[in-house]
Amino acid sequence: MKKTFLTIVAVVTVFILLISLRTQATSQTPTLWGLYENNLKTAKYVDLTHAFNPTIPVWSGFKKAKFRPTVAGTDIPNYIQTGQEYTYKAHGFIATGYELPTDQYGTQLDPPAHWNDYGATISDLPATYAVRPLVVIDIHEKVAVDSGYHATVGDILAWEKKYGRIPKGAVVMIRSDWYKKWSNVERFNQKPFPGITLDALKFLHQQRNILFHGHEPLDTDTTPTLEGEAWLLRNHYTQAEGVANLDRVPETGALVTIGFAKPEGGTGGFARYIAICPSNWSHGVSVIEAPGAPLPKQRYQLQRDTNGVLKPTQS
């Protein structure tokens, strides 16, 4: 009996050792490169950004952008004269110049300084504006019935009932499907258009401590004083505007990368948001499908259209 008992003890000990070794191996924090290899490489990427050009919707109080070929800023002997256009043929390269009368243009990231003379500018945003959990609150069916519908605290709580508490520091985007009207420049900015109530914004920031919210129209709400945007920026919060493709990302479980041009002291962001969705998601492309290098050749030669926008054009 004593021998048998010892055998049991030995077997149990070996198994405990095995378990502890195994647990140690699997619970070790994976490296960031390991995360990329195992999770981010196979994830599905969806661009939430409109490309901007001289014809997109903009608030009536602002002028639209102009695009034009870059010209020489100085004489370069035997090469180019001041004011001459760089061309592929003569100089080997081209570049593009932009007249941007406002930074409230296209898909944006609004820093507090837009409405707040003591607020952070776009170049003050910390490096932690990089990648965050993405929450998508879907009001598109309500908006289909009432174009002027504004998201409420109730809509947020309904999301939480389904998926759990909104993570601290998340980016919360309001899906209205309004972005599909982007090419209908006249209609896009006309009231009624969807928004988010001030109460909902306060709830998201004060009760859930999100990083920022985003919406598809170019305004946060349709109140005469723009009370939502005013409250956000005057209280040192940021927001995303003119976001696209929220119908192509999951309501929970995705991440979002936050990119933008970085003019010093800028008051608006020429932004680029990319959703990173689970690898079994039905939309988007993975790094394996779209590695990005080398990039595909254009079907036709690039030529500027009448607005100065470079496009592949059949001659």
Added chain:
Amino acid sequence: MKKTFLTIVAVVTVFILLISLRTQATSQTPTLWGLYENNLKTAKYVDLTHAFNPTIPVWSGFKKAKFRPTVAGTDIPNYIQTGQEYTYKAHGFIATGYELPTDQYGTQLDPPAHWNDYGATISDLPATYAVRPLVVIDIHEKVAVDSGYHATVGDILAWEKKYGRIPKGAVVMIRSDWYKKWSNVERFNQKPFPGITLDALKFLHQQRNILFHGHEPLDTDTTPTLEGEAWLLRNHYTQAEGVANLDRVPETGALVTIGFAKPEGGTGGFARYIAICPSNWSHGVSVIEAPGAPLPKQRYQLQRDTNGVLKPTQS
């Protein structure tokens, strides 16, 4: 004896079950939100981007940017007249206008279309330009001895000997510490300045299948034909220029987010690169240290300087 044997079998069975359950739980692919919570939230973020303004270094063949306050594009009765400036006091908000004579400005992402009339433009880049492994090849000691030093295949192989093979799809940045001369506008663009050899670029793309490489100067090399940039863009690859702070990130093990303004058909990127470093890294800030909402209040009121740049200024 039979009873004892059964006991052993029972104990062993229970332990095997426990092990298998435990293994299943820990080896299950973590969710993207789990990755954020456990790894990205505590990671250290380092901005690799220069803020751009009207005084930064630019190639002599281009003109510099102009920044100015946004003015009304139209009359709005009882509010503002065409051409009047928006002010915090009168209108509650301001915006900023930019004249950008070239998209080869500041920290950039060059798409093939810059040098290739059949190349992808900035708005053609796939959504998978979002987050990638970051490799940093350090030549700063060689550059300290010889300002015109260009990174070689040997420098890349030395990195690989130390850290292993460069991951496919990575972003490879060449650290020269040249970015520290950014405020020395005259010197920054003058030869000799550091670069990367054409052989090294070919090796990175053809042998290692990287996404793109990046460098701190505004040119890839100092050859008269800019042979490196020409080869890259004509072969449908992209590149990063004017990158900063590579001395503050690890040579291996970090990720990088890739952000940029998205003008349709653009030939250069007003980019923003953020390195995501392991949580025990000595530089950078974590989401816990710099949550980003609410943002800190400026010490002084924002006012435009003589270049139109908005800055906190003591009255």
